[in-house]
Amino acid sequence: AQSVSQHNHHVILSEAASLELGCNYSYGGTVNLFWYVQYPGQHLQLLLKYFSGDPLVKGIKGFEAEFIKSKFSFNLRKPSVQWSDTAEYFCAGSSINDYKLSFGAGTTVTVRA
Amino acid sequence: DGGITQSPKYLFRKEGQNVTLSCEQNLNHDAMYWYRQDPGQGLRLIYYSQIVNDFQKGDIAEGYSVSREKKESFPLTVTSAQKNPTAFYLCASRDPRTSSSTDTQYFGPGTRLTVL
Numbered sequence: 126a127q128s129v130s131q132h133n134h135h136v137i138l139s140e141a142a143s144l145e146l147g148c149n150y151s152y153g154g155t156v157n158l159f160w161y162v163q164y165p166g167q168h169l170q171l172l173l174k175y176f177s178g179d180p181l182v183k184g185i186k187g188f189e190a191e192f193i194k195s196k197f198s199f200n201l202r203k204p205s206v207q208w209s210d211t212a213e214y215f216c217a218g219s220s221i222n223d224y225k226l227s228f229g230a231g232t233t234v235t236v237r238a
Numbered sequence: 239d240g241g242i243t244q245s246p247k248y249l250f251r252k253e254g255q256n257v258t259l260s261c262e263q264n265l266n267h268d269a270m271y272w273y274r275q276d277p278g279q280g281l282r283l284i285y286y287s288q289i290v291n292d293f294q295k296g297d298i299a300e301g302y303s304v305s306r307e308k309k310e311s312f313p314l315t316v317t318s319a320q321k322n323p324t325a326f327y328l329c330a331s332r333d334p335r336t337s338s339s340t341d342t343q344y345f346g347p348g349t350r351l352t353v354l
Binding site: 174 | 269271273278279280281282283286296328332342343344345346347348
C-alpha cells in the first residue's frame, strides 16, 4: 500500500538551531512528494513539492527538502529556525497518475525563543 | 478574493444526529477532497470528486456521504453511523487540468466537529 511516514512526533528547538524532519514513502513508480505546514490557527499551506528534476527542492520561508530515491526519503530542512516556525509539519505523497494524497502523521515543531 | 471556504468553523452535534459540513471554492477547480485530521494520525482521505456529479470513496468513507451537484460545492454529511465523528475536517481542491509540475491541493480553514 502507498504510504508516507514521519519519524518524529514532536521536536523542540531553540531559535537559530537547525531543523531536519524525516519523511519516508513507500510508493511504486513515480511519486510526487510534498511538505505542508499548519501554523497555529491557520490553513494548511504548501511549503514545497517535488515532482521531477533537481532532487533538492527549495520552498518558502527558507525551507528545503531533498529527494533521495535510494532511501525512499524526502527530509525537510531549515538551517536556522525562528520562533515563527512553530507549527505542525506534514509530509505527503501521491503517485503520478493518482492524485490522492497520503499524509504522514505530522510532526509538531516548537521553537523556543 | 479566491479560495476555499468551510463553514461553520465549530460545530456541535448530539449523538445520533446527521450533520452537514459545507465546502465552497471559487478557484474554478474540478477536483475536491475531504480529509479528517486527528491528533497523531495526520490527514486521512474520506471522499474525493474529480468532476461534477462524480465522487469516489477514500480510505475512511464509512459513516460519511457527499454530493457534487455544482463545481463550486462539495458538502460532507457526517451520519449517525460514523462511530467516532469528533475531529477536524479539512476540504481541499485541485485543478487536474494543470501540468503535474504545478499540481497542488489547496486547503480550506477546516471545521471542528464535536459530538456531545
